[in-house]
Amino acid sequence: MHIANISVPDALNSLRSSSDGLSSVEAQRRLREYGANTIAEVRRAPLWRQFLKEFSHFFALILWVAAGLAFFAESQSPDEGMWQLGAAIVAVILINGSFSFWQEYRAEQAIAALRKLLPPSAKVMRDGQLFTLPAASLVPGDIVLLEEGDNVPADCRLIAGSDVRVNTSTITGESQPKARTPESVGGDVPFDAKNLLLAGTSLISGQGRALVFATGMHSEFGKIAHLTQTATKSVSHLQLEIARLSKLVAIFATTLGLVFFAIGTVIGLPFWTNLMFAIGIIVANVPEGLLPTVTLSLAMATQRMARRNALVRHLPAVETLGATTVICSDKTGTLTENRMSVRQVFVDGALLPGEHPAALSGAGHLLSNIHHCHNLKRSQAAGCEVWLGDPMEVALRSYAEQAGVGGDTPILGQLPFDSDRRRMSVIVEQAGERWLYCKGAPEVVLQLCATRQDGGREMALDDPARQGILKAQEAMADQGLRVLAFAWRRLAKAEPLVEQGLVFSGLIGLHDPPRPEVPEAIARCHSAGIKVIMVTGDHPHTALAIAREIGLVRGPQPQTVLGESLRKMTPAQLQIALDSPEIIFARVTAEQKMLVVNALKNKGEIVAVTGDGVNDAPALKAAHIGIAMGVSGTDVAKAAADMILLDDNFASIVNAVEEGRAVFENIRKFLTYILTSNIPELMPYLAYMLFRIPLPLTIIQILAVDLGTDMLPALALGAERPDPKLMQQPPRPAEERLLSWSLLARAYLWLGMLEAGVALTVFFGVLQLGGWQYGVSLATLDPLYLQATTACLAAIVVAQMVNVFVCRHPREAAASFSLRQNPLLLLGVAVELGLILLIVYSPPGHALFATQAFEPQVWLWIVLLALGLGLLEEGRKYLVRRRG
16 A cells, blocks of 8 residues: 555554654665665766767768778878878868767756755654754655755655645646645545655745655656656657768768779779779768768757747757647647736626726625735835736736735635645634635635625525536636636634635636737648647646637637546557547646657657656657747756747747758758769769879869868858748658758759869860860979869859859749848858969968969859859759749
């Protein structure tokens, strides 16, 4: 039998303890047996191993091989620029790996936030005396003393206490305090039973003595910590696609290298010369700038999201957001403003609008009840006195003051609100008389009432009157109002606070208005094919009314699932229920929210889920995208989440989804841009080997493009603003590839071939201008050869300047996009132009990249040919648009 089901003496006996606590000897023995009362961390790989892991994934291995080949080539054929290439590749690996490690290291801090919630010490009875001991030394059977403000150090059974109320929000996510009493409970025991105090919660009032029955990882808190640490985070779609791209690049580059080595062997090239060129081919086809460009593009996207109140903690989550198919959202504070106001009043048998509190001046007991029955505290803010506490109670107190009720009367006694009692009562004294005022859920308060107040008279509360009150309650709830009932009675001088024989005085309907931007955000989700599911602890009528108000529910018969029904469903039943086009989950706990998330994942959905409590942490970590509340969320929830809403606003989630979709499209844009230059880097080698011409481009010049001139324009494409049409399309299929065949065909077979044509035309043009004849070999330091290779490099760079504009969209004309939308694009092109001018005309550029200035008229050829590339691509787009 659970310790909560038995009496206090039996609970002490079950753990072989007493009200004086354990002996020191026995406590030490139990400490050795049960272990320290600490949150153990799941054994992880040491930091050095995690650090090295960032340099050993598949794409990094490709880069390591490319660097190794470059250094080998340098050793066999010095002064070809291969050592610079190898050093640059190693630098790319180190910088990108270090940045990725730092991101992952910051992401694994959830356990530190968990530990902060446990107190460092506790007051413990040992050998019949009170000691202050480290909380880590607590064992089952210890007796701890707790008072207002204390954090509970372990799972305990309350054995004695007075006015004990507990803040359980860190465990349950519930903002309302809960009362605790020593009495045993019957039946099945929920982990938040009324006589249990759980580790990680805190006392907000009262004092008590409690029996420890679970410590460390055996406590409910420890179980949550274990789930948070061991919950497997889904591998993002982007991570899978980068891994796939790495394999394709490795296969493609290696195959080309082997093919060119075979061709060289057939045409009789010397072995070492042939091998060096094969290595050059392999290195030329490894996009060294891809990883840093992807990483920086994601980092820039996180900055844009932060400006839209969505703080992204894990870089791959940026892209995953764009694939989201379902959002599971809380109601209060996320879809609504969490700012209560009185909308309707039921008094004297009539429903009245609540906008004019002065009209209720005759309902004295109802207004006094509203005025006194609260748990607010005064505070100073900006020189003004304000009330701190539940927004609902703040709204009620303000309403009573507007109706003319003033002054503060000391509270002589109270029974606090908790989710089990669903009501609170206070005793106040006015004009020498004592009064009991009660407020709570109508169905609960009505059971305590014997009479009702009607026009200043007390009348019997018969069945017709009760039915009228319940009908008024339903009418209010159907409007999305939170309904509270109020009752009172006069107490004799020494009469205790007993909630019986009360006089019903009225109902108040409070409205928590939806955030004004939420209806539009919901509409955007619908147009984007994203399903939004409200998961709330509120009344189902209230949840449905709010859902209709914000446009979340539009059909006549949506499915509403209560938490109790959800708990009894089999996984198959839940997955079938989730097929409903419109479904709301009401009166659910955070644990039940986890069931919904897992069911959606099993259905193949990409799930984003919101949460704010400690017990939300496993669900946040298990979801594809965990979204914590920045204002109301706990540190643990924030640490477990992928994204934090800085304003707790649902619309910010939708904005983040839009940015996520843009990231996927932008990565495709700069992939097209980066891969395009691979062909003009490759074709010179093919022409050299097949036609026995001077090599038009050197390895070090390839490096100038891949890790120099191409970087900033590629980043600019990664910073493109979301296309307005993105949120009018359904989520992309989970199997859709980042590197599609159409992208490869456009980059390699169309734009790449055009660019290669531009580069080789310019190369041969410069040779012809200098009097070169076919078949004549040129020394690597021959001025004509240096000018020709420099012109070839310049042609590739200028063609890429044009290419960056046509890559802004695969179908739409470049002229349809304003340059003001992306200032980084012009900056990127300006830097690209500056770099190529430095390479062509500066002595350091000549020394590093083996270049030499060419005739000025060659620039005219380059510009005209590059513009021709742009015109041909725009013509292709036009034909694609005409075909629809």
